[in-house]
Each structure stands twice: as structure tokens, then as C-alpha cells.
Amino acid sequence: MNVPAAWYLILAAVLFGIGAFGVLTRRSALIILMCVELMLNAVNLTFVTFSRTLSDISGQAIVFFVMVVAAAEVTIGLGIVVAVFRRRSSTSVDELAELKG
Amino acid sequence: MTITIPSVHYLAILPVLFYFGAALALLLATALSRNKVTLRVGTATTVLASIAALVANWFQWRCVARTGASTTVAHAIVLDDFAVIASAVIALSVAMTALVAHDWAARERVTGVEFHVLALASSAGALLMTQANDLIVIFLGIEILSIGLYVLVAFDRHRTTSFEAALKYFLLGGFASAIFIYGAALVYGATGSTNLTAVSYFLGTNVLLRPALLYAGGALLLVGFAFKVAAVPFHLWSPDVYEGAPTPVTGLMAAIVKVGAFAALVRVLISALGTQLDTWRPILWALVVLSTVVGATAALVQRNAKRLLAYSSINHAGFIMLGVWAGTVRGTAATLFYLMTYAPTVVASFAIVTLVGGPGDEHHAIERYRGLARRQPWLGGALAVLLLSQLGAPLTTGFYAKFTVLAAVVDAGGGALALIALLSAAVAAFFYLRWAMTLYADDDLEATRVEVPRLTGSVIALGVALTLVFGVWPGPLATLAQHATVLFTP
Numbered sequence: 310m311n312v313p314a315a316w317y318l319i320l321a322a323v324l325f326g327i328g329a330f331g332v333l334t335r336r337s338a339l340i341i342l343m344c345v346e347l348m349l350n351a352v353n354l355t356f357v358t359f360s361r362t363l364s365d366i367s368g369q370a371i372v373f374f375v376m377v378v379a380a381a382e383v384t385i386g387l388g389i390v391v392a393v394f395r396r397r398s399s400t401s402v403d404e405l406a407e408l409k410g
Numbered sequence: 411m412t413i414t415i416p417s418v419h420y421l422a423i424l425p426v427l428f429y430f431g432a433a434l435a436l437l438l439a440t441a442l443s444r445n446k447v448t449l450r451v452g453t454a455t456t457v458l459a460s461i462a463a464l465v466a467n468w469f470q471w472r473c474v475a476r477t478g479a480s481t482t483v484a485h486a487i488v489l490d491d492f493a494v495i496a497s498a499v500i501a502l503s504v505a506m507t508a509l510v511a512h513d514w515a516a517r518e519r520v521t522g523v524e525f526h527v528l529a530l531a532s533s534a535g536a537l538l539m540t541q542a543n544d545l546i547v548i549f550l551g552i553e554i555l556s557i558g559l560y561v562l563v564a565f566d567r568h569r570t571t572s573f574e575a576a577l578k579y580f581l582l583g584g585f586a587s588a589i590f591i592y593g594a595a596l597v598y599g600a601t602g603s604t605n606l607t608a609v610s611y612f613l614g615t616n617v618l619l620r621p622a623l624l625y626a627g628g629a630l631l632l633v634g635f636a637f638k639v640a641a642v643p644f645h646l647w648s649p650d651v652y653e654g655a656p657t658p659v660t661g662l663m664a665a666i667v668k669v670g671a672f673a674a675l676v677r678v679l680i681s682a683l684g685t686q687l688d689t690w691r692p693i694l695w696a697l698v699v700l701s702t703v704v705g706a707t708a709a710l711v712q713r714n715a716k717r718l719l720a721y722s723s724i725n726h727a728g729f730i731m732l733g734v735w736a737g738t739v740r741g742t743a744a745t746l747f748y749l750m751t752y753a754p755t756v757v758a759s760f761a762i763v764t765l766v767g768g769p770g771d772e773h774h775a776i777e778r779y780r781g782l783a784r785r786q787p788w789l790g791g792a793l794a795v796l797l798l799s800q801l802g803a804p805l806t807t808g809f810y811a812k813f814t815v816l817a818a819v820v821d822a823g824g825g826a827l828a829l830i831a832l833l834s835a836a837v838a839a840f841f842y843l844r845w846a847m848t849l850y851a852d853d854d855l856e857a858t859r860v861e862v863p864r865l866t867g868s869v870i871a872l873g874v875a876l877t878l879v880f881g882v883w884p885g886p887l888a889t890l891a892q893h894a895t896v897l898f899t900p
Binding site for chain 1 (some may be wrong): 560569598
């Protein structure tokens with residue numbers, strides 16, 4: 310079975326959109342973090358698809374960089390979330406009221 | 411299958427190596443002997459690494475003068491005068507911040523060298539951004555810069571606001587990075603490469619039948635950059651993060667993030683997407699108008715020095731972006747000149763805010779500055795000069811910076827845009843002057859004196875000296891900026 314490349318791109322765009330929508334609407338810091346990860350993985354899928362259609366290996370190499378960055382970001386992010394949680398016992402971004410955004 | 415290893419021109423990446431090397435050495439030293447590595451060692455290492463980077467910049471400048479601009483590491487890193495100057499500005503800002511942070515840490519009883527490790531690593535990311543010639547390297551630079559800064563923002567354990575600011579910065583920063591890299595993926599799909607030179611070459615030699623992919627990619631890249639430099643409407647994080655972060659960190663962020671992000675933005679827009687000038691100009695136009703106007707007007711109602719400076723920096727981001735909008739060699743030179751003068755000014759400004767903030771780093775109401783210049787003429791006078799420079803008063807660097815940007819924009823046919831920016835500067839003048847007047851108010855003469863430690867004092871003196879000397883005599887800096895861009899444009 311041969312799936313056209315465009316489908317992968319559309320899937321990636323949809324995943325990216327779900328991630329972005331989640332970041333903008335969800336209130337829990339952890340879920341926002343997961344949504345950012347979803348967006349990064351949508352990007353990975355896009356890179357791999359283009360790498361395939363362009364017959365260019367560099368798109369696949371880039372995916373490794375993005376993965377490493379995503380992992381580093383999660384590490385730092387969870388650290389910050391834990392630090393905030395210790396003080397507040399909540400991960401909801403609505404309760405971050407000390408700074409008036 | 412053979413794998414060719416790209417050749418590396420080590421001089422080109424020497425400043426980045428110094429910063430990373432210093433960060434790793436400090437980290438290793440702390441891990442091996444926890445108690446022997448004091449704050450003093452950390453500060454000394456950061457300052458030495460910065461000086462080493464500046465010396466390397468000098469040799470890079472000579473190298474470029476001799477052999478011309480070049481790329482290395484498989485064309486992903488570029489060595490040209492633009493990168494050299496931007497790196498030097500970053501190195502100077504980092505050295506100044508390290509000294510301010512030293513006194514801050516002593517006051518707040520922060521021990522250990524983690525602050526310096528993170529600052530060095532972040533700065534390495536900023537340096538990488540100035541030299542990046544590939545969207546992926548820009549992305550890595552942004553991430554290295556940001557990940558260190560997220561932790562630095564959360565560094566003040568005594569204030570809950572510091573953690574909140576870090577969480578906000580992290581969530582929005584991660585979101586912006588994801589948008590940026592998706593833009594890079596789309597540009598890759600449209601042009602077949604993420605290398606800026608290759609993208610530029612592709613767009614110069616091919617006619618895109620369906621440019622939607624490229625346009626979408628470019629727009630997402632712009633959104634990512636706009637988040638990083640806090641351009642309106644992507645600025646909402648910036649006042650909160652500026653307020654919540656420890657004040658020396660705020661100064662560092664204001665300086666190196668702007669320099670790194672704008673250097674990369676110039677490369678992406680002028681170098682890679684220069685052929686698409688007519689497409690990205692309207693977007694930039696909107697960003698400039700919104701940033702200058704919203705930055706200036708929102709600052710009017712701020713009663714907190716750090717928030718006020720945050721909105722002022724949004725206004726400045728709009729001005730710096732003006733130079734990019736011009737899209738000409740003159741505009742790029744103006745952008746670079748603006749960054750060269752803005753970075754030391756803003757670091758010195760936040761140094762003063764750090765001192766006035768007092769122990770606990772939380773007294774930042776403008777009221778606190780009432781009569782400061784009467785009690786302590788030198789400190790108050792220094793702040794007045796720095797504020798006047800940000801306002802763009804003549805005889806300070808701020809004046810010439812604003813003037814060159816506006817001249818470049820008018821030259822490129824943006825009269826209306828220049829007028830709007832100028833009006834926003836007039837509005838901004840109101841809050842800068844109001845603050846400066848507060849300094850000279852004659853009541854409250856009995857308020858406590860602000861301690862001025864030696865290192866912070868010398869940083870403030872350096873910032874004021876740079877502002878005044880090059881304000882009166884901007885020639886050398888302007889020549890450097892022009893020289894740096896003539897070679898840069900492909």
C-alpha cells in the first residue's frame with residue numbers, strides 16, 4: 310500500500326494544530342508541556358516526510374536534533390513544574406496570580 | 411557508503427567553544443570539589459571567558475579582513491564581520507552581567523557557581539545564533555539560549571514570582587520554539603534545504619509555482635522570532651518574566667536575547683528570504699507599528715521599574731525591527747548599531763535597578779527612586795543618563811541609534827512607518843522623563859542610601875561611559891556597523 314506524502318503532511322499539520330490548540334486552551338502546566346511535545350513530534354513527522362519526498366537525508370538527521378532538544382526541554386520543564394508545585398500544590402497556570410499577565 | 415566529515419575552521423567557533431568550555435569546566439570543578447569552587451571563581455571564569463571571546467573576536471575580525479567572509483562546518487556556521495560584532499556585543503554584556511550578578515549573589519546569599527554555568531551556556535547559544543547559517547543551527551542556538559535562561563529566571567528561591575515567571579517563560583518559550591521549528595520544516599519542504607545560502611540560491615534561481623508552503627514557513631519563523639524578541643502581539647510573557655526574574659538575569663535577557671535573535675532574524679530575512687522582500691515587509695510593518703505603539707503606551711501606566719523597562723524594551727524591539735524592515739545594507743547597519751548601543755545601556759540600567767531593589771530584590775516601585783539623584787548624585791545621574799539614552803536624547807548613543815534606523819527606513823521608502831515610530835518615541839519620552847524627574851524630586855531626602863558595591867559600580871560607570879562617549883562621538887561605532895554589513899550582504 311502506498312500512502313501519498315501529502316497525507317503525512319496533513320496528519321502532521323493536524324497534530325501540530327491539536328498541540329497548539331491545547332497550549333492555548335488547557336490550564337494544567339503538565340498538559341501544556343505535553344502539547345508542546347506533540348507539536349515538536351508533528352514537526353519531526355513533517356521533516357521525515359519532506360526528507361522522503363526530496364530524497365534528502367538531512368531532513369532525517371534534523372529529527373535527531375529536534376528529539377534531543379525536546380528531551381532537554383522536558384527535563385527543565387518538569388523541574389520548574391515540580392518547583393512551582395512544591396510552593397503551590399497545584400500545576401494550574403490559572404493560579405499563577407502573583408504576576409498580573 | 412562513505413561519510414564525509416565536514417571541515418571545521420576552529421577560529422570561527424572559538425568564542426562559542428570558550429563559553430561552552432568555561433561552563434563545562436566550572437560544572438566539572440564543582441562536581442569534583444564542591445566547597446573549593448566559590449562564587450568568586452565562577453565570576454572570574456565568566457569574565458575571563460568573555461575577555462577570551464573578545465580577543466578571539468579581534469582575531470576573527472582580522473581574519474575576515476584578510477580572507478573575506480566564509481562559512482564552515484558544512485556551511486552551517488558563517489564567519490563574517492556582522493557575526494563578529496554581534497558576538498562582541500554579547501561577550502561584553504555577559505561580562506558586565508557577571509560582575510553585577512556577583513554583587514547580587516553576595517547580597518542575596520546565593521552560593522555556588524550554578525548561576526555562572528547557566529549564564530555561560532546560555533550565552534554560548536546566543537553566540538551561536540549570531541553565526542548560524544542554517545535554520546537548524548538557529549533553532550539549536552535559540553534552545554541553548556532559552557533552556558539556560560528558563561532556569562536562571564527561576565534562580566531566586568526566596569520569591570514565588572521567580573518560579574512563576576520561569577514557568578510562564580518556559581511554556582511560552584517552548585511553544586514559540588515549536589512554532590519556529592515547524593516553520594523551518596515547511597521552508598525545508600518548499601526549498602529542499604534548511605541552509606540559508608542554499609535557500610537563497612534556490613529562491614533566486616527558481617520560480618515557485620505554489621509558494622504557499624514557503625509563505626507559511628516564513629510566517630511561522632517570523633512568529634517564533636517575534637516571541638523571542640517580545641514583539642507585540644507576542645509580548646505577553648515579557649513584562650511578567652522581566653518582573654519575576656532576578657534583576658541581573660533580566661538585564662542579561664534584555665541584552666543577549668535581543669542581540670542573538672535579531673542577528674538571526676536579519677540573516678533569515680535578508681540573507682535567505684531577501685528575494686521575498688515584498689512578502690515579509692507587510693508582516694514586519696505590522697509588528698513594528700504594534701510593538702512601538704503598544705510598548706510606549708503600555709509603559710505609561712506602569713508603576714514598577716522592571717515592568718516599565720520591559721515595555722520600554724518592547725518599544726526598542728520595534729525600533730530595531732525597523733532597520734530590518736528597510737531590508738537594505740543601510741538598514742542592516744542601523745540594526746546592528748542599535749544593538750551595539752542598546753545592550754550596554756540596558757545591562758547598566760538593570761544594574762542600577764538591582765541595587766535600588768535592595769535585599770530580597772523586590773522593591774521596584776518607581777516611588778523608590780524619588781530623590782535618588784539628590785541623595786546620591788552619581789548613581790541617580792547615571793540612571794538619568796541611561797534613561798535619556800533609551801529615550802533617544804541627543805549626546806547619548808540612543809539618539810544616534812534611533813536616528814540611523816529612521817533615516818534608513820525613510821531611505822527605503824517607509825516615511826509613514828518612520829513617522830509612527832517617531833510618535834511612539836515621543837510618547838515614550840514622557841515616561842522616561844517622568845522617571846528621570848522623580849530622581850530629582852526634592853522630598854524624601856532621609857530615605858536610606860543605596861549601597862553601591864565596587865563591581866556593580868564599575869559596570870554602571872562603564873555603561874554610562876559607553877553611552878556618553880559614543881553618544882558624542884558615534885563615528886567609530888557607526889563605521890564598524892557599516893563595515894560589518896557591507897561584507898555580510900550576499
